[in-house]
Amino acid sequence: MTTLLIADHNNTSLADATSRALTAALQLGGDVHVLVAGANDRAAADAAAKLDGVKKVLLADDPALDHQLAEPIAALVVSLAGDYDAIVAPATGNGKNILPRVAALLDVAQVSEITKVISSDTFERPIYAGNAIAEVRSTDRKTVLTVRGSAFAPAPQGAATAPIEPVAAVAGDYRSFFVGEALASSDRPELTSAKVIVSGGRALGSAAKFNEVILPLADRLGAAVGASRAAVDAGYAPNDDQVGQTGKIVAPDLYIALGISGAIQHLAGMKNSKIIVAVNKDEDAPIFQVADYGIVGDLFQVVPEIEKALN
Template sequence: MTILVITEHAGGAIKTSTLNAVTAAAVIATFTGQPIHLLVAGYKAQGVADAASRIAGVSRVLLADAPQLEAGLAENLDATALALLRRKSGIYSHVLVAATAYGKNIAPRLAARLDVAQISDIIAIVGADTFDRPIYAGNAIATVQSCDPVKVVTVRTTAFDPAAEEGGSATVERIEAAPDTGISRLVSRELTKQDRPELTSAAIVVSGGRGLGSAENYAKVLTPLADKLNAALGASRAAVDAGFVPNDYQVGQTGKIVAPQLYVAVGISGAIQHLAGMKDAKVIVAINKDPEAPIFGIADYALEADLFVAVPEMTAAL
């Protein structure tokens, strides 16, 4: 039996989220002694496969390289993964993918077509068939045991350290890609380019909430601080809904889950939806003029002050 990790990649580079999933697979392997395989699906993706082969703990990389996989459409990737699992029936006991937008698009399809339950957003591995996952916005932890022959699992990336990108020496095996399903096509893709770290993998995150009042204030107050700290920028759902920043800045249960070394929350009251996405940060600094703000309850450092005064002073002092 073997553990299969589906690789997320873009622009010829493997996403850090895949390294987190490999670490989760390695924990399962401590219970079972099973090897870890990586599935790389794409077009002209030999470089990605070569990089995957160097990840510590991986024994084999399966490369499906075909034009219909270039866009990363879930329907075609799912068909290729399903064909692999059926072709090697009984070989794979676990299929892991990071709980990112990419992984959440693939795993449910794969689980449904395998007629097994999906185990979502795991944060700990109790045994080969038993996992912990948060429920009720992280206020409770459910321990889930699966008796399915194949466990389809999504991994919360913030719960597992990334595997080392170097140190492995896996073999690369080319496999056949499934034909184009023809039920979807990529019309266009708009990429946001920025010169700061990616939100989900940044060591420092500066987030703003409704208290900033406007998009202009968000940019004026938070951007200089983030620049000084070389931090990613985030936001609460209220700030996103108000149009201060794009949706991909949102941190929270319905946004992105982050666990940076430092999280600076500015003008964020701390609704449970937001706390679910950032409460695992190592150090939390909260700036809010409301002494009753819920975020003060989990903050390591709480500053009750006017953010329009405190944040520029903090930026100037750095």
């Protein structure tokens, strides 16, 4: 069995989700080749070649693949698909954009956001906002998977470097094109790979209070900042910080939930965290059902006490 893993990258480095998806791909058995598609992306290919278990890296370096638009990359993957039994991508924004198109073009079903590999054709994935786990078996001639990165450990660096082989982009009259982007920069850890996350909910009351309470504690702990959907919808935090089924799926070593009630869609995004600490004045809040440590109280009084204890 040979698997093609589509790398998520920024042309210079790999996203953490790529090495986690590699761990899942290796569990399918057989060889794993990594496709790095973009423009001026040799550095990302070099990084992929150093990951343990990678047998070969396919480098597609073409201006037409810049910004990793779904249509040209899906066409490229389909052109390569004949040599592979499985096609895998991390369940990131790029993976969720590209792989459904690949599955449709190959006329096979996609198995989305797997959290466990049982065998080369059987997987576990969450359903009903994570309240149940389904065991899914693929009977298609090619297996197409997206991988929930929080469920797999990142693959380590290997002792040897895999060979890098160039591949050509597929020409076509694609209807989508790149218009522009606005990138948010932060000195804090990236949310999906952070070891510690401090999240705030609607109970904070305003964007000013969110920044006043959440940011100093996050800085003190070297943590990433998260938010509930309600807090994001209220304008307290940007969309990139949303944790949950409709946001980002995280599994840090420590997740601190401040003023978050624990709606089902939020729990689906963070309940696999190793240690969960919740602060909420409602003792019946659903967040306490998954919390390892719960404090019933006013977060505006509790958080200063936590910060004082850290000094």
